[in-house]
Amino acid sequence: MANQTKPVLHGYFRSSCSWRVRIGNFKIPLNLLYSLKLTQEYKTLNPMQQVPAVEIDGITLSQSLAVIQYINETRPGPRLLPADPKKRAQVRMISDLIASGIQPLQNLYVIQKVGAEKMQWSHHFIDRGFQALEPILKQTAGKYCVGDEISMADICLVPQVYNAERFKVDVGQYPTIKRLNQALLEIEAFKVSHPSCQPDTPDDLRA
């Protein structure tokens, strides 16, 4: 299905989990494929029928944080998990609070099932998550989510704030989240991976 010499990312411009992988994988050149048409072939590749999935080193990995950590551990480049075990645990805690506690509830296949209430539903759960995230980040943040080094937590935060804005959450209520998001959006890896400038971004959503 894909050229095995260069890792392949199956993604979608607007998927926040795909964006995580785009940010986190600035270490390696990825071929980008857009697998929105969830074919039987894609179902074999990723039985969960979600993006992202990455074909790399002869295996297929889904789940964005597993992909990010695999690339982080096997390629040279900036470290996305701190060497200090406590800080590393805080990075994972913040990443999982977003990746397990917030994002799954506004995943496309979930809000399709929610139906007419989907806007209010998504707003509710993102807001609830941010109420928990704000005091945690207030304790752990320096320039970025945990101290002054960019980490996997930052990679989870920015796409989640983008989703929050889509669902009309008032991010201004969360000063630490707002400050971190603004600082991170100045960084090249976050800019070039933004949903507004991907090959599959529709013209009317381009920055």
Place this chain on the structure above:
Amino acid sequence: MANQTKPVLHGYFRSSCSWRVRIGNFKIPLNLLYSLKLTQEYKTLNPMQQVPAVEIDGITLSQSLAVIQYINETRPGPRLLPADPKKRAQVRMISDLIASGIQPLQNLYVIQKVGAEKMQWSHHFIDRGFQALEPILKQTAGKYCVGDEISMADICLVPQVYNAERFKVDVGQYPTIKRLNQALLEIEAFKVSHPSCQPDTPDDLRA
């Protein structure tokens, strides 16, 4: 709030995420506290107001996989993430498929919002997740989820199967999941941590 010399687990007998931590932390003695009454004091400790949360080494960690990995990295004992990077990535992929792709959708605060449809809702999303998990495990499993060593993936699987049974999912449809769950339930760490035998288990739910 807690004796800092011995790590403290705030949990609940039936919470599948608390069970993960109970299994994964067989390396260290934990004080078990049961924080179901979500007081203001607990909200300060864990702003997400969920269990589990662990007070350890002077920090508080929530998010079960962050806790398990922290203990795994800082304490001697069996390794819950394989040394091989590809296998480690597969362990994380399976763990996250469960922890982000299935469990959040049947979390207590979510199904309370779903309301009357909660049984059908939970059944739907667990079944959908198991349909994806089964072919993945068929590829990765040996005696356990990834090869022949117990890993974090196994720690996620067993509590998820327990939840599946609560929501009347026919686990027999998934032969690999069923086989792995049966094998794992023979192991002491999974037995002693089972929801049916915790200090806060009500008498009518005891094994």
